Amino acid sequence: MISFSEVSKRLGGFELKDVSFDIPEGYICGLVGRNGAGKTTLLNLILGLLRPKSGEISIDGMGYEADEKNVRKLFGCVLVDELLIKSLPLTENGEYFGHYYEDYDHEMFGAYLKRFELDGSKKFGKLSKGEKLKCQFAFALAVKPKYLMLDEPTANFDPQFRENFWKILKEFIADGEHSVLLATHLTDDLDRMADQLLYIENGKMIFNGDMESFRDRYKIVSGESYLIKGIDKQYILGAEKGKYSSKALTEGKKRFSEGLSVAPATIEEFMYYRSKGDTIK
Amino acid sequence: MNAKRIREYILMGKGASFKNEYAARDLPSYPLYLMAMIYVRVILTLKTGADMTDVIAETIYAAIYLIIWISQLIHPFRMARMYYLCPKDKAERETDIREAYIFRSILYSIMIAFMCADIYLLQKANIWSVIYMFISGVMFSFLSQIKTHKYLLNLYVIPALSMAPYFQFALTSTTLEKSDIIFLMISYAFLLICVVPAYVKIMKAIGKEIKEAAECEEVTA
Numbered sequence: 001m002i003s004f005s006e007v008s009k010r011l012g013g014f015e016l017k018d019v020s021f022d023i024p025e026g027y028i029c030g031l032v033g034r035n036g037a038g039k040t041t042l043l044n045l046i047l048g049l050l051r052p053k054s055g056e057i058s059i060d061g062m063g064y065e066a067d068e069k070n071v072r073k074l075f076g077c078v079l080v081d082e083l084l085i086k087s088l089p090l091t092e093n094g095e096y097f098g099h100y101y102e103d104y105d106h107e108m109f110g111a112y113l114k115r116f117e118l119d120g121s122k123k124f125g126k127l128s129k130g131e132k133l134k135c136q137f138a139f140a141l142a143v144k145p146k147y148l149m150l151d152e153p154t155a156n157f158d159p160q161f162r163e164n165f166w167k168i169l170k171e172f173i174a175d176g177e178h179s180v181l182l183a184t185h186l187t188d189d190l191d192r193m194a195d196q197l198l199y200i201e202n203g204k205m206i207f208n209g210d211m212e213s214f215r216d217r218y219k220i221v222s223g224e225s226y227l228i229k230g231i232d233k234q235y236i237l238g239a240e241k242g243k244y245s246s247k248a249l250t251e252g253k254k255r256f257s258e259g260l261s262v263a264p265a266t267i268e269e270f271m272y273y274r275s276k277g278d279t280i281k
Numbered sequence: 282m283n284a285k286r287i288r289e290y291i292l293m294g295k296g297a298s299f300k301n302e303y304a305a306r307d308l309p310s311y312p313l314y315l316m317a318m319i320y321v322r323v324i325l326t327l328k329t330g331a332d333m334t335d336v337i338a339e340t341i342y343a344a345i346y347l348i349i350w351i352s353q354l355i356h357p358f359r360m361a362r363m364y365y366l367c368p369k370d371k372a373e374r375e376t377d378i379r380e381a382y383i384f385r386s387i388l389y390s391i392m393i394a395f396m397c398a399d400i401y402l403l404q405k406a407n408i409w410s411v412i413y414m415f416i417s418g419v420m421f422s423f424l425s426q427i428k429t430h431k432y433l434l435n436l437y438v439i440p441a442l443s444m445a446p447y448f449q450f451a452l453t454s455t456t457l458e459k460s461d462i463i464f465l466m467i468s469y470a471f472l473l474i475c476v477v478p479a480y481v482k483i484m485k486a487i488g489k490e491i492k493e494a495a496e497c498e499e500v501t502a
Contacts, residue, residue: 069373
């Protein structure tokens with residue numbers, strides 16, 4: 001389990017404040033937030049590339065201060081940065097960095113490269129952005145990690161590969177012993193595939209829980225404007241007035257007036273209406 | 282030296298950003314200073330009536346120093362980002378970085394040694410001057426890899442400017458007067474008394490840079 005307890009970190013003018021969550025084994029966890037919300041900072045804290053100012057980070061009961069080597073063995077990652085050596089062919093990159101990992105399987109790396117239609121003899125620097133991410137994804141799988149940390153990989157994947165990607169993630173967590181944390185702006189995929197959601201905004205954790213709880217807690221209500229205005233303000237997180245009707249994002253409200261249409265909020269709707277605020281006066 | 286260090290030296294150089302490392306140094310004009318020094322030496326060589334082979338030799342020696350400086354820029358202490366994600370602890374990374382630094386320093390020192398041997402065998406300078414060149418060259422190999430070059434101003438610019446004409450004479454002369462030998466001895470004593478404490482300070486600063494490079498950049502932020 002990846003466990004954050006009241007973790008804070010300041011980076012220049014940005015501050016991550018009192019973030020707490022757990023990511024248990026067997027979950028695909030989506031990490032969502034607007035640009036600059038703190039997603040990459042959070043990932044860097046999990047990966048030990050940053051140290052928290054306060055709070056505690058625990059990976060399977062271990063911390064970076066005392067047990068860095070064993071903690072790092074648990075992670076495979078695909079980050080926005082190009083991690084591999086540009087002048088080396090893909091297979092040699094695998095051999096070079098793979099020898100640091102006890103469980104690295106070079107044949108598995110080759111098999112994934114083939115599955116992703118990548119030529120192992122090609123230099124890493126010669127690949128397109130999407131191909132580089134696929135190669136890093138193949139390497140991350142080949143080190144046989146317990147946790148996969150993925151920072152915005154899907155934006156550069158073509159639609160055909162994106163289905164393959166989700167299939168691989170489902171296979172990865174199938175035994176209930178592994179987990180995936182995926183930071184992404186493509187929230188449609190998370191709505192379909194994620195088991196858990198972390199929503200971060202301005203360095204604060206706004207939502208941390210399973211998707212069922214998310215859908216149960218946040219609703220999109222649409223109908224006549226006067227009916228929307230009739231909803232108690234304490235439940236409304238954001239609203240938008242249209243020409244003929246209005247929509248609102250509500251939190252925690254269970255019962256609504258007749259004449260209102262209620263549906264679970266998608267992640268995208270949640271982000272959109274939160275940013276709008278209550279524009280219905 | 283082993284195959285692993287040689288391979289890492291070649292690979293890491295191709296991955297580093299010359300532009301970023303140049304900007305990170307606090308004395309980016311260092312190569313200009315180096316070139317100016319060599320230019321002065323070349324002019325003095327010509328003025329003493331030496332032939333063009335001496336000028337070509339001086340240019341090659343300058344090129345060796347420039348190659349070393351460029352190599353230092355593309356082989357910073359800080360490693361590629363992926364390296365900090367691999368299963369190693371801080372102590373192991375520190376050992377790796379320190380060994381890579383010593384490997385590079387020895388490589389540069391070997392280049393300086395070949396240069397000094399060439400100077401001596403071609404009878405371009407007497408043994409004392411060659412020894413001085415070798416010692417200062419090895420110091421350069423080990424110490425100039427540091428990012429903060431301000432100490433090097435004290436080490437090289439001041440003695441170089443003040444003693445350049447005398448050293449030039451000593452380097453081109455094959456028979457020295459007794460007074461010249463005495464002056465060279467005094468200059469060595471000057472190095473020991475005034476410069477060694479600065480060298481110690483630089484070695485400590487290098488130790489500190491190695492320790493900092495053992496953590497990912499963001500950790501030390």
